[in-house]
Amino acid sequence: MNPEFHTYKNPSLAVDLVVFGYHRQSLSVLLLNRKDAPFKDGWTLPGGFLQMEETLQQVCNRIMRTKIGIENLYLEQLYSFDAPQRDPRGRVISIAHYTLINPERFEIIAGKMANDVQWFPVNQIPELGFDHTEIFRQASQRLKSKILYHPVGFELLDETFTMTELQALYECILDISIDRRNFRRKILDAGFILLTGSKREGLKNRHPDLYKFNKDLKQNSFQLNISSPQ
Amino acid sequence: MNPEFHTYKNPSLAVDLVVFGYHRQSLSVLLLNRKDAPFKDGWTLPGGFLQMEETLQQVCNRIMRTKIGIENLYLEQLYSFDAPQRDPRGRVISIAHYTLINPERFEIIAGKMANDVQWFPVNQIPELGFDHTEIFRQASQRLKSKILYHPVGFELLDETFTMTELQALYECILDISIDRRNFRRKILDAGFILLTGSKREGLKNRHPDLYKFNKDLKQNSFQLNISSPQ
DNA sequence: TCTTCTTTGCGTTATTATGACACAAAGTAA
DNA sequence: TTACTTTGTGTCATAATAACGCAAAGAAGA
Numbered sequence: 273m274n275p276e277f278h279t280y281k282n283p284s285l286a287v288d289l290v291v292f293g294y295h296r297q298s299l300s301v302l303l304l305n306r307k308d309a310p311f312k313d314g315w316t317l318p319g320g321f322l323q324m325e326e327t328l329q330q331v332c333n334r335i336m337r338t339k340i341g342i343e344n345l346y347l348e349q350l351y352s353f354d355a356p357q358r359d360p361r362g363r364v365i366s367i368a369h370y371t372l373i374n375p376e377r378f379e380i381i382a383g384k385m386a387n388d389v390q391w392f393p394v395n396q397i398p399e400l401g402f403d404h405t406e407i408f409r410q411a412s413q414r415l416k417s418k419i420l421y422h423p424v425g426f427e428l429l430d431e432t433f434t435m436t437e438l439q440a441l442y443e444c445i446l447d448i449s450i451d452r453r454n455f456r457r458k459i460l461d462a463g464f465i466l467l468t469g470s471k472r473e474g475l476k477n478r479h480p481d482l483y484k485f486n487k488d489l490k491q492n493s494f495q496l497n498i499s500s501p502q
Numbered sequence: 503m504n505p506e507f508h509t510y511k512n513p514s515l516a517v518d519l520v521v522f523g524y525h526r527q528s529l530s531v532l533l534l535n536r537k538d539a540p541f542k543d544g545w546t547l548p549g550g551f552l553q554m555e556e557t558l559q560q561v562c563n564r565i566m567r568t569k570i571g572i573e574n575l576y577l578e579q580l581y582s583f584d585a586p587q588r589d590p591r592g593r594v595i596s597i598a599h600y601t602l603i604n605p606e607r608f609e610i611i612a613g614k615m616a617n618d619v620q621w622f623p624v625n626q627i628p629e630l631g632f633d634h635t636e637i638f639r640q641a642s643q644r645l646k647s648k649i650l651y652h653p654v655g656f657e658l659l660d661e662t663f664t665m666t667e668l669q670a671l672y673e674c675i676l677d678i679s680i681d682r683r684n685f686r687r688k689i690l691d692a693g694f695i696l697l698t699g700s701k702r703e704g705l706k707n708r709h710p711d712l713y714k715f716n717k718d719l720k721q722n723s724f725q726l727n728i729s730s731p732q
Numbered sequence: 733t734c735t736t737c738t739t740t741g742c743g744t745t746a747t748t749a750t751g752a753c754a755c756a757a758a759g760t761a762a
Numbered sequence: 763t764t765a766c767t768t769t770g771t772g773t774c775a776t777a778a779t780a781a782c783g784c785a786a787a788g789a790a791g792a
Contacts, residue, residue: 282515282552328584352597354558367582
């Protein structure tokens, strides 16, 4: 190993997470209330430093497990944020990621580092510490773009779901209203969901068609090109 | 400042650059032949470590200046590569970027760290050191996607250009052939180039229409949706 | 049980976007 | 002068899309 190699002085490396949760037709983001400086008592995204042996995916899972109590998520790398003054403690490069979870499946707990953990609707995000407002903004934009050509978002639904539920998810994430019949046609033409015969428990007398994600989909890409009525 | 902060042991941080050059209707990538281990005498992407006070953009410019002799580029962040064994010297996270340049405008020189610097056509890239083959592959894919909805690639042309020149660039980057008349219609409908009256010098008796990039374009996004004939 | 309202599945139609291709004018080369 | 190539500008048949109708089935209320 190059002897100079580990004496090379360079910035610290961290990750920050934008955790999206979809529940009762509302899209939220998970925020931590900081117990310590900087930004003590302020809201920030969950994050943490990368340890020597960890991959980015591992550090994201570690943060979710220790700070929030959940892990094993759909995870996507977003962007690296490098402004020199973004962290008052020193030079930190943050590789931001975002995840999607169904809040009903987890019990969120504040880890020992935080006063509180709370879901905030995406249109009611408070001022955030560091450059996390910008990170959140970019994550929202990426999610909106990605859902139009990639079957993201199924992590937020049950294994089987109705067409109405799927449409509500799209309308919520994209923040638009979509014509019910055109949405159905485009989603089915895209071929990434399948009709399933099984009725869902808990729905007594309703029999709307139930669908599930088509995991055998050849190409993992399509073009929804959704637009709203009028 | 947190006293623990700078004693935190974490991976080194580097950038790698995929430098695309377009010249004589051929798309190439700039590669370095390494003078030192690891991968001595092997081809790799240009890259370097991030210094404490540098932004990502600054380190990219420094690498281009010192290793290749050019700077001030169109630059886009691509992705962070974090495989634990990607660098045999130790743990290095690389934040890959890609750039577009017109090779005619620069004289490429091998910096003191490299045996040689050479352009390779994108379909004749040799085996690369580290994980640079994968980085190159992702950069190519990103460039192909991006050019369909964002006016990238104008860095590779002169300030004014003919429709045929612009189409050749698209055909080269996308590696498809496009119907001349449909391409013209879509590009003009997108509204991101303008007709300019000025004739270009050096073209004596030819007067094809000359266009230039519309810098006043409101939204910096469109949808080309180009497809090839037949 | 009867009536009313909502939800859901499955259509149709007018408009627009797209792919394929024709043609003439002007420059180029022989 | 005569091909040949390049460039600008169309047309047209087809496909994709947005907007919307309608009937069947459940839900809700009397």
